[in-house]
Amino acid sequence: MAANSSCPAAFSMHAALFASLVCAALFFGSGEAGAAHRVFDPEWHPATATWYGSADGDGSDGGACGYGTLVDVVPMKARVGAVSPVLFKNGEGCGACYKVRCLDSSICSRRAVTVIVTDECPGGVCSGGRTHFDLSGAAFGRLAVAGSGGQLRNRGEINVVFRRTACKYRGKNIAFHVNEGSTSFWLSLLVEFEDGDGDIGSVQLKQANSAQWQDMQHIWGATWSLTPGPLVGPFSVRLTTLTSKQTLTAQDVIPKNWTPKATYTSRLNFAV
Numbered sequence: 001m002a003a004n005s006s007c008p009a010a011f012s013m014h015a016a017l018f019a020s021l022v023c024a025a026l027f028f029g030s031g032e033a034g035a036a037h038r039v040f041d042p043e044w045h046p047a048t049a050t051w052y053g054s055a056d057g058d059g060s061d062g063g064a065c066g067y068g069t070l071v072d073v074v075p076m077k078a079r080v081g082a083v084s085p086v087l088f089k090n091g092e093g094c095g096a097c098y099k100v101r102c103l104d105s106s107i108c109s110r111r112a113v114t115v116i117v118t119d120e121c122p123g124g125v126c127s128g129g130r131t132h133f134d135l136s137g138a139a140f141g142r143l144a145v146a147g148s149g150g151q152l153r154n155r156g157e158i159n160v161v162f163r164r165t166a167c168k169y170r171g172k173n174i175a176f177h178v179n180e181g182s183t184s185f186w187l188s189l190l191v192e193f194e195d196g197d198g199d200i201g202s203v204q205l206k207q208a209n210s211a212q213w214q215d216m217q218h219i220w221g222a223t224w225s226l227t228p229g230p231l232v233g234p235f236s237v238r239l240t241t242l243t244s245k246q247t248l249t250a251q252d253v254i255p256k257n258w259t260p261k262a263t264y265t266s267r268l269n270f271a272v
Contacts, residue, residue: 039096039197039243044161047131049100051140051153052082063119065094066179066190066221071118075169075193078138082119084126092242093117094222095191095198097167100133102143103159107152113142114165116198125157133160164243166272167198175265176237176253182260185229191222191239192263196270200224201242208232208256233258237266246270 062068063082071080081100087093096117102108113135120126121134141149143160152158172193179188191200203224204213209232216224235254240247250266258264 039164039166039241041164044101044163045131047100047133047160047162048125048157049102049133049135049140049143049160050125050157051135051137053137055137055150055153056141064088064221065091065118065120066223067094067118067192068190070192075172076116076118078136079114079116080118080136081115081139082121082126082134083117084121084130084132086129086131087117088120089199089242091120091218091221091223092201093199095167095194095200096243097165097198098133098162099165100135100139100143100160100162102152103161107145107148108143109145111142113139115139116167131162133162166196167194168272169193169195169269173266173269174239174248174250175263176250177263178254178258178260179223180261183229184231186225186227187229187231187235188219188223188225189216189237191224194239194241194270195272196246197241197243199242200239201245202240204238204240205231206236206238208234208252213238232256241270 063071067076070076083093094117097114099112099114101112115133115135121132126132126134137153140153144152174194175192177190177192179190182188189203191203194200200222203216205216205226206213214226216226219225233254233256234252236249236251237253238247238249248268248270250268253266254264
């Protein structure tokens with residue numbers, strides 16, 4: 001590593017060692033700070049879990065986050081889950097990823113399954129402030145040791161532990177689906193495949209030939225909208241994550257000739 005002019009001169013071996021450590025801190029500080037903000041929870045927390053859909057199925061068809069048919073295909077396929085309101089957060093918890101592990105050593109594997117929040121379970125076992133996961137049949141079965149998935153599903157509700165983990169959509173970049181019904185006076189976007197936090201705290205849009213960022217409104221699930229118009233593309237979109245407040249800007253990601261029901265993929269994603 002080249003010497004940094006901001007480092008003190010080293011007059012002894014100990015001083016040299018100290019100086020090198022200071023230099024390293026100055027050199028690597030921004031990278032380490034970024035890593036510190038990445039979502040990861042080292043602690044396991046208690047919860048309960050059930051399953052829904054077919055026994056070996058992928059879970060919800062669509063769901064309250066608005067991902068539609070994405071839940072039926074890789075990378076979401078069989079990794080989806082509905083969560084109670086304390087984790088759903090009125091839709092702002094959509095896209096967050098969790099590791100879930102079963103506690104019964106007589107039937108459960110030691111490994112955890114990673115699930116993506118795609119739906120909400122608002123009543124029953126999910127009510128009353130409980131932390132609950134309603135998993136796809138396939139994800140629930142994977143909590144068991146090999147060959148015991150069916151036996152575990154027969155138990156219905158089970159005790160589990162969970163922790164937040166970074167989302168990893170290998171080979172995917174963040175995409176923006178223009179929802180049906182969008183016009184130049186009402187633009188609605190569904191945000192897809194966010195690595196890292198997975199959740200979105202704010203979305204801003206910038207029109208063509210404009211320096212102004214306009215705040216989009218969170219309307220439901222992973223869907224955001226902007227009403228004032230007429231809106232002129234191409235559009236740049238700026239995302240800020242809910243959990244660690246990381247920001248990413250996709251320049252001119254939605255073209256001038258955009259159409260409703262089309263999906264436009266950026267070249268970017270959050271660091272994991």
